[in-house]
Amino acid sequence: MVDSEHTGSRTTRILGIAVILGLIALILLGFFGAPEDDEQRDAVRMIFVHVPSAIFTYVAFTVTAIGSVMWLFRRSIWWDTVAAAAAEIGVLFCGLTLFTGSVWGRPTWNTYWDWGDVRLVTTLILFLMMIGYLSVRSLGGGERATATRAAIIGVLAMVLIPIVNRSVEWWESNTLHQKSSLTDGNLEDLTLFTLVVGFVVWGLFFTWSLIHRFRISWLERELRVRDLDQALVERRAEGREHEGQPV
Amino acid sequence: MTHLGYLLVGWGVTIGVGVLYAASLITRGRKLSARVPSDHRRWMSTDDT
Numbered sequence: 001m002v003d004s005e006h007t008g009s010r011t012t013r014i015l016g017i018a019v020i021l022g023l024i025a026l027i028l029l030g031f032f033g034a035p036e037d038d039e040q041r042d043a044v045r046m047i048f049v050h051v052p053s054a055i056f057t058y059v060a061f062t063v064t065a066i067g068s069v070m071w072l073f074r075r076s077i078w079w080d081t082v083a084a085a086a087a088e089i090g091v092l093f094c095g096l097t098l099f100t101g102s103v104w105g106r107p108t109w110n111t112y113w114d115w116g117d118v119r120l121v122t123t124l125i126l127f128l129m130m131i132g133y134l135s136v137r138s139l140g141g142g143e144r145a146t147a148t149r150a151a152i153i154g155v156l157a158m159v160l161i162p163i164v165n166r167s168v169e170w171w172e173s174n175t176l177h178q179k180s181s182l183t184d185g186n187l188e189d190l191t192l193f194t195l196v197v198g199f200v201v202w203g204l205f206f207t208w209s210l211i212h213r214f215r216i217s218w219l220e221r222e223l224r225v226r227d228l229d230q231a232l233v234e235r236r237a238e239g240r241e242h243e244g245q246p247v
Numbered sequence: 248m249t250h251l252g253y254l255l256v257g258w259g260v261t262i263g264v265g266v267l268y269a270a271s272l273i274t275r276g277r278k279l280s281a282r283v284p285s286d287h288r289r290w291m292s293t294d295d296t
Contacts, residue, residue, distance in 0.1 A: 005277060006273070007272070007277075016269075030258075036249070041249040042250050042251070043253060043254070046257050049257060049258055092264065096260070096261050096264060099260060100261060103256050104253070107253050205269075208269075209272060216276050219283050220279060223279070223282060
C-alpha cells in the first residue's frame with residue numbers, strides 16, 4: 001500500500017497527459033486542419049465537441065445501467081459505485097451535448113431550441129432523469145435502499161438511449177437534425193479523422209474521470225463506515241458506563 | 248473564419264467545464280485521501296503509483 005494523499009496513480013497520470021496532448025491536437029485540427037462545410041461554413045467545427053459529448057453520454061449512461069443491473073442482481077457495492085461515478089460524468093457530457101447543440105443550432109437552424117424536435121426533447125428528458133438519479137443518491141438514507149432506488153432509475157434511463165439515438169430516423173419529419181453523418185459517409189477525410197481524434201480525447205477523459213470519481217466515492221464510503229463504527233464504539237462505551245452506575 | 252463567436256462559446260464552455268470538473272475531482276480526491284488511512288485505499292498497489 002502507498003501513503004499517497006490523492007486519488008491519482010501512474011495510470012491516471014498517463015491518461016491525463018494523453019488527454020491534454022489529444023486536446024491540443026483536437027483544437028489545432030478542429031480550427032485549422034479540418035475544412036469548412038459548403039452549407040454550414042465554419043459552424044461545422046462544432047461537430048468535434050458536440051458529437052463526442054453525445055456519444056460518451058450514451059457510453060456513460062450505459063455503464064451506469066450495467067452497474068445498476070449488477071447491483072440489483074448481485075448486490076455489488078463495487079458496481080454500484082461504478083454506476084454512480086459514470087452517472088455524474090454522463091450528466092456532465094449530456095449537459096455539454098445540449099449546450100453545444102444549442103449554440104450550433106443558432107447559426108445552422110436559426111434557433112437555439114425547438115420543442116418540436118424529438119431528439120432535443122428526448123435528450124433533455126434523459127438529462128433530467130439522470131439528474132434525478134444523482135438527486136436520489138444525494139438524499140441519503142440507507143445505503144442499500146438508496147442504491148436500489150438509483151439503480152431502478154439507471155436502468156429506466158437506459159431505455160431512453162436507443163430512442164434518443166434513433167429518433168432522427170424514427171421521427172424524420174419531427175426533427176431539425178440530419179441523419180448520422182458518420183454512417184452516411186458524408187464527411188471529408190480530414191473532418192472524419194478530426195472527429196475520431198475527438199472520440200479518442202473524450203474516451204480518455206471519460207476513463208480518467210471515471211477512475212478518479214470511483215476512488216472518491218470509495219473514500220466517501222470508507223469514511224461513512226469508519227464514522228459509523230466509531231459511533232457504535234462510543235455508544236457501547238456509554239452503555240457500559242451507565243451499567244456501572246447505580247440506578 | 249465564419250461563426251467564430253459561436254465556436255468560441257461552444258468550445259470554450261466545453262473545455263472550461265471539463266477543466267473545472269477535472270480540478271474538482273483532484274481536489275476532492277486530495278481532501279478525502281488525507282482523511283482515510285492508506286490501508287483503506289485498497290485500489291492502490293505499489294505497482295501503480
